[in-house]
Amino acid sequence: MPAKRFPLSKAPFLRLADDSRYRSETIMRNFTIALVPLILFAWVKNGLLPFISNDPVVKTTFIEMIYPLLLVFIGALTSLLAEAFYLSAFMGKKTMKDLKSELKLSFPMIPGILIAMVVPIYTPIWVVVLGCLFATLIVKMLFGGFGHNLFNPAIVGYIFIGTAFTGVITASGGYLNSAEAVVSSVTPLQNFASNPGGTFEQLVGSYGDLWNFFLGTIPGSMAETSSLLIVVSFVFLLVTKVINWRIPVLYVGSVFVLTLVIGLAQGHGLWYPLFQVMSGGLLFGAVFMATEPVTSPKSPSGKVIFALSLGIFTVLFRLVGVFPEGVATSILLLNCFTPMIDRFASKLRAQGLTKKTWSKFAFLTLFFLLLSVYTIVASINKANPASESAAVVEVLE
Amino acid sequence: MLLRKSSGIHIPGRKDMSIGSPIEEFLNPEYVYISLLTQNYVCKPLVKIGDKVLMGQPIAKREDRFSHPLHSSVSGEVTAIKKMWHSTGKMVEMIEIKNDFLNKADSSIRLNTDLDALTKETIIERIQNAGIVGMGGGGFPSHAKYTQNYQIDAIIINAAECEPYITADYMLIKTETERLMRGCSYMMKASGAPKGFIAIKKTKLAAIEALQAIIENHPRISIFLLDDVYPAGWEKYIVERIMKKTYLCIPLEVGAIVNNVQTAIAIADAVEENMPLIHKVVTVTGEGVANPHNFLVKIGTKANDLIAKCGGYVNPEVEQYFIAGGPMTGTTMIFDELIITNALSSIIVKPKIDISVNPICIGCGKCAEVCPAFLTPTEIKRAFEDKDIQYLLDLGATNCVGCGLCSYVCPSRIELTDATTRGRALALKG
Numbered sequence: 128m129p130a131k132r133f134p135l136s137k138a139p140f141l142r143l144a145d146d147s148r149y150r151s152e153t154i155m156r157n158f159t160i161a162l163v164p165l166i167l168f169a170w171v172k173n174g175l176l177p178f179i180s181n182d183p184v185v186k187t188t189f190i191e192m193i194y195p196l197l198l199v200f201i202g203a204l205t206s207l208l209a210e211a212f213y214l215s216a217f218m219g220k221k222t223m224k225d226l227k228s229e230l231k232l233s234f235p236m237i238p239g240i241l242i243a244m245v246v247p248i249y250t251p252i253w254v255v256v257l258g259c260l261f262a263t264l265i266v267k268m269l270f271g272g273f274g275h276n277l278f279n280p281a282i283v284g285y286i287f288i289g290t291a292f293t294g295v296i297t298a299s300g301g302y303l304n305s306a307e308a309v310v311s312s313v314t315p316l317q318n319f320a321s322n323p324g325g326t327f328e329q330l331v332g333s334y335g336d337l338w339n340f341f342l343g344t345i346p347g348s349m350a351e352t353s354s355l356l357i358v359v360s361f362v363f364l365l366v367t368k369v370i371n372w373r374i375p376v377l378y379v380g381s382v383f384v385l386t387l388v389i390g391l392a393q394g395h396g397l398w399y400p401l402f403q404v405m406s407g408g409l410l411f412g413a414v415f416m417a418t419e420p421v422t423s424p425k426s427p428s429g430k431v432i433f434a435l436s437l438g439i440f441t442v443l444f445r446l447v448g449v450f451p452e453g454v455a456t457s458i459l460l461l462n463c464f465t466p467m468i469d470r471f472a473s474k475l476r477a478q479g480l481t482k483k484t485w486s487k488f489a490f491l492t493l494f495f496l497l498l499s500v501y502t503i504v505a506s507i508n509k510a511n512p513a514s515e516s517a518a519v520v521e522v523l524e
Numbered sequence: 525m526l527l528r529k530s531s532g533i534h535i536p537g538r539k540d541m542s543i544g545s546p547i548e549e550f551l552n553p554e555y556v557y558i559s560l561l562t563q564n565y566v567c568k569p570l571v572k573i574g575d576k577v578l579m580g581q582p583i584a585k586r587e588d589r590f591s592h593p594l595h596s597s598v599s600g601e602v603t604a605i606k607k608m609w610h611s612t613g614k615m616v617e618m619i620e621i622k623n624d625f626l627n628k629a630d631s632s633i634r635l636n637t638d639l640d641a642l643t644k645e646t647i648i649e650r651i652q653n654a655g656i657v658g659m660g661g662g663g664f665p666s667h668a669k670y671t672q673n674y675q676i677d678a679i680i681i682n683a684a685e686c687e688p689y690i691t692a693d694y695m696l697i698k699t700e701t702e703r704l705m706r707g708c709s710y711m712m713k714a715s716g717a718p719k720g721f722i723a724i725k726k727t728k729l730a731a732i733e734a735l736q737a738i739i740e741n742h743p744r745i746s747i748f749l750l751d752d753v754y755p756a757g758w759e760k761y762i763v764e765r766i767m768k769k770t771y772l773c774i775p776l777e778v779g780a781i782v783n784n785v786q787t788a789i790a791i792a793d794a795v796e797e798n799m800p801l802i803h804k805v806v807t808v809t810g811e812g813v814a815n816p817h818n819f820l821v822k823i824g825t826k827a828n829d830l831i832a833k834c835g836g837y838v839n840p841e842v843e844q845y846f847i848a849g850g851p852m853t854g855t856t857m858i859f860d861e862l863i864i865t866n867a868l869s870s871i872i873v874k875p876k877i878d879i880s881v882n883p884i885c886i887g888c889g890k891c892a893e894v895c896p897a898f899l900t901p902t903e904i905k906r907a908f909e910d911k912d913i914q915y916l917l918d919l920g921a922t923n924c925v926g927c928g929l930c931s932y933v934c935p936s937r938i939e940l941t942d943a944t945t946r947g948r949a950l951a952l953k954g
Binding site: 131132133134135136137138139140141142143144145149150151152153154155232233273274371420421422423424425426427430469470472473474476477478479 | 535613688840843844845846847851852853854855856857858859860872874876877879882883884885886887888889891892893897898899900902903915918919920923926928929931932933934935936937939941942
């Protein structure tokens with residue numbers, strides 16, 4: 128009898144991924160599940176509440192009620208179809224079986240869902256479709272498909288829509304749902320951009336108080352206003368080990384610390400950094416966009432560098448630059464540096480703090496410090512042009 | 525990022541399969557095969573085909589700077605020098621000895637009477653003559669650790685046995701506690717170390733109990749409890765925790781000598797009765813073995829004899845891996861005619877898991893998170909594929925211990941361990 132042959136393989140012979148709970152598919156599925164509460168909140172806030180309202184001015188039609196859900200559905204569908212088209216037309220996945228197994232592993236719907244969640248409420252469907260097509264075909268597939276894209280498709284798609292179709296979006300209702308359009312006229316960050324030195328009453332008071340910011344009943348993009356639900360989703364993602372705590376916590380933390388200093392220098396209290404953290408897309412971006420694994424650094428120390436830079440750039444763009452947001456732009460900017468950060472951080476991590484590497488550590492720290500100081504000084508100046516020199520002295524002290 | 529202390533992650537032990545069976549003796553195989561390959565060195569045979577040999581007689585010699593003899597593990601006749609399957613997954617030259625079942629021992633094996641008046645040199649000489657090598661998997665000649673110019677502060681017995689499935693050391697500690705302690709004392713004497721530690725996982729309660737029962741007789745030896753993580757049995761992990769400092773290449777740099785449980789017991793035997801290294805405890809286990817067992821065997825026994833002793837395979841028709849070594853670092857074999865060498869501690873038969881399509885790297889960074897040597901496996905893989913040696917060196921690829929954790933945690937089943945160990949080899953070659 129010939130000797131029995133055994134199959135060959137590579138160590139280790141125990142893998143977490145043997146269990147489907149730890150596989151990539153499950154990770155991406157859990158990521159999508161974490162988005163569901165936010166989508167439902169967007170629907171309740173922008174669709175259901177105006178629909179059941181008794182106020183005839185606010186009252187909307189049925190189509191307008193389901194519009195938020197429709198937008199997410201269309202976004203997901205567009206991305207899926209675009210990717211399927213690209214795979215079959217240009218990457219040789221002709222048969223249905225090939226296409227199916229490929230799509231199962233490339234998670235095609237996520238960019239579409241994310242774009243639909245961050246656009247303003249009455250964005251026309253064709254604009255979202257264009258954004259999703261741009262994100263999937265150009266940002267994701269042209270770079271080589273899932274795992275090879277340099278930029279976060281959803282972020283680029285969003286910026287594409289935002290820059291190319293601002294007029295269209297504003298004309299069709301913009302950031303305010305029908306109820307909000309009656310009550311207030313702008314989002315908190317637009318308000319802030321026109322009045323950077325504003326007081327509590329001017330910045331927060333016109334939207335109620337900070338609780339409204341926390342619960343999400345303020346004007347803003349479709350699904351990113353509720354800080355509470357984003358924190359809940361964040362905890363879910365942490366518990367299911369989909370994302371690592373480093374990027375969201377350090378990103379939001381650095382924004383908080385920087386704006387705290389800026390606020391204190393202007394004589395504002397704790398409300399100022401909380402207002403900055405909870406308005407706009409910061410929390411949503413930090414939890415769902417900046418953590419996108421393919422386009423964020425892989426090494427733990429790289430994640431730290433990435434998150435701190437994001438925080439500083441967001442404050443810089445938001446408080447000093449002309450755009451009211453700053454989140455998407457800074458993520459896009461840092462995406463360019465991800466491969467570099469990874470190289471740099473993994474070398475530092477492997478070698479540790481030695482005589483050879485301390486200069487790199489020192490350089491990095493100095494860079495962050497200088498950039499933070501500049502951000503602080505510049506934003507105080509912008510907020511309070513009159514007391515320019517006084518603010519500088521205060522910071523330096 | 526700055527605070528660097530290797531941690532590990534908990535891996536389910538799966539040791540219950542073989543933990544119930546006491547160590548069974550299997551000392552009379554028909555043939556034994558003594559491997560001429562120790563570590564990376566091919567030893568020179570001292571016998572010819574047709575020679576009669578005694579149990580414990582030197583039959584080959586390692587001749588580099590770590591010189592030591594290899595011994596016949598049975599008495600009988602040298603019948604061939606041929607290639608057999610080695611636990612590295614390759615075929616290696618081995619001396620085949622036909623057992624005459626008489627177990628005639630070499631005259632040097634006798635009880636020594638000078639145990640109270642041992643000098644440092646006698647102990648080291650006996651360790652060298654007994655051909656004792658590290659039995660935890662490294663196979664490094666033990667005597668060489670005592671002849672270097674370092675001040676030794678502690679002897680550490682590595683009893684972590686952190687790989688899943690394996691239970692050989694655990695069973696040995698329970699039954700041979702006294703010999704283990706004596707071995708540790710001899711090692712302390714040979715090195716001049718004032719302290720001895722037995723590093724054991726805190727979950728191995730029965731073994732800790734056995735150790736505690738006699739620890740009072742050895743005031744200079746203490747038990748050091750390790751967390752139940754993988755790789756708690758890595759030398760650096762243990763030394764970092766006990767000595768509170770870390771080293772670059774070898775534990776001697778911080779004044780520690782680390783040896784495995786089986787090595788310590790073999791040293792006790794060598795010092796007391798000049799017994800060479802011819803026995804070994806191996807665990808034969810896995811889902812594919814009918815009755816998993818721990819065996820005390822002669823070195824050079826064929827693994828398929830042990831499998832037969834365990835009742836054979838459970839599902840012979842299903843495709844299974846035949847693994848030499850632990851499930852995290854072992855090697856799959858094509859045939860089960862594997863020869864048990866002194867550095868092999870287990871044989872595992874495990875059903876093949878067939879997941880053919882896997883996604884590409886999603887970039888989660890879990891591999892870098894768990895790496896106990898602070899490496900970034902994804903970057904090392906890329907550098908290896910680009911054959912960028914300078915970048916490999918910058919990434920510290922030479923520090924890879926091949927523990928397997930990166931592949932273990934990868935949600936996309938990417939062969940990271942394979943890439944990093946090959947990257948390490950490439951970086952070392954230069």
